[in-house]
Amino acid sequence: MLELALAKAFPGFRLSVRLSVAEGETLALLGPSGSGKSTLLKLIxxxxxxxxxxxxxxxxxxxxLPPERRKVGFLFQDYALFPHLTVAENIAFSLVEARWPKRAREARVEELLERMELAPHAKKRPKELSGGEQQRVALARALANRPRLLLLDEPLGALDLRLREELLLFLRKALKAEGATTLLVTHDQGEAFLLAHRVALLREGRLVQVGRPEEVYARPKDTWTARFLGHKNLLSPEESRALGLPPKAHLLPLKALALGGSLEGVVEERLFFGPRVGLWVRVKGVRLYLEAPEGPEEGAPIALRLDPAQAVPLEG
Known part of the structure; x- marks a missing residue:
């Protein structure tokens, strides 16, 4: 198990985090820019x-211990590949430094070339590769020496959207196959939820919430966390009271609202997404969002059903 309690201060900012990560677990450090995610990775x-x-x-x-004695694999956002080395030589670099026997080194490089689907590119230089291929080389190099701990700093951040979606499941499969204890830094909740067993939300150098992705998303601790995770229906105490809920902050998840019911409102915006529509509706002075297979046009009256049992109380 990885256990840490680390603090680091800079002018105008202080990081203070206590965490534990089970062996073989992938934990995502999730938070906005400047929250301390990369600083924590560099401390580890x-x-x-x-x-x-x-x-x-x-x-x-x-x-x-100095970095070279921690047996930690580190994948940087810009990959930091050696431009003068081939793909195979880049992967083998840490093995040469660690004085692996030649036969064992060659076998490990061959294994990773196959696993990362890089065998046809083994003799190429990094500049001859696509961004996705460079990312796979960097991951293979980080894994080559069988690190007990793997640190990934925005591993997909330098890729365009299409490549990121393509490589997300590839990266998930690779992490599962290696079984290394992994800390992943990202500001993208989709990456965190797909790759990690648990997520840890950081804000201004402090942990806000830690838990399984499903738990954190469904029951965020406070209004800031709910907003950061992309929830739309965040009610103030006054808005909660207007909708018949206790007068405190609430999150209304999408499953809390449906078409048909006793709440009368007006459609302010209608967003067409193909298989579904998104509707921004004004009800009792409160602006709410819901999704349905279809819905009325903008300006039309609408009747909604609110399930108060689905409302999630939030800290301020």
């Missing part, structure tokens, strides 16, 4: 020295 890798705290893995204290 040994690239930054903490002001205070500890870092233990499997009972061993890693805190005083």
């Amino acid at each position: 890798a040994g690239l930054l020295k903490p002001d205070e705290g500890f870092l233990r893995f499997g009972g061993e204290d890693l805190t005083p």
Whole structure:
């Protein structure tokens, strides 16, 4: 198990995080830019020295160890491939540094070339590869030395949307096959939810909420978390009261609203998404969003059903 309690201060910012990650688990560090995600990864890798705290893995204290002795694999956002080396040589680099025997080194490189679907590109230089292929080379290099801990810093951030979607499931399969304990930094909740067993939300250097993706999304702790995760129906205490709920902040998930019922409103916006429509509706002075297979046009009256049992109370 990875256990850490680390603090690091910079002018105008202080990171203070306590976390544990089970062996073989993938934990996503999720949060906006400037929340401290990459700083935490660098502290774990040994690239930054903490002001205070500890870092233990499997009972061993890693805190005083330099980066090269932590047996940590690190995948940077820009991949940092060696331009003068071939794909195979890039993957083998850490194995050469670790003095693996030649036969074992060649077997491991061959294994990773096959797993990452890079065998046809083994003798190419990085500049001859697509962005997705470079990402797979960087991942293979990070995994080559069988690190006990793998750190991924925005691994898909440099790719366009099409490539990111294509590589998400590939990366998920690769992490599962290797079984390394993994910390993934991302600001994209879709990546975090698809890749991680658990997510840890960071805000301004502090942990806000930690849990399984389904749990965190369905029951965010507070209004900030719900908004960051993309929820639309965030009610103030006054809006909650107007809809017949207790007078405190609430989240209304999409399943809480449906067409037909006793609430009367007006459609303000109608968004066509192909298999569904999104409707922004004004009800009792409250602007609500719901989705349905079809719905009335903008300006038309609408009747809604609200299931109060689905409402999620939020901290302020």
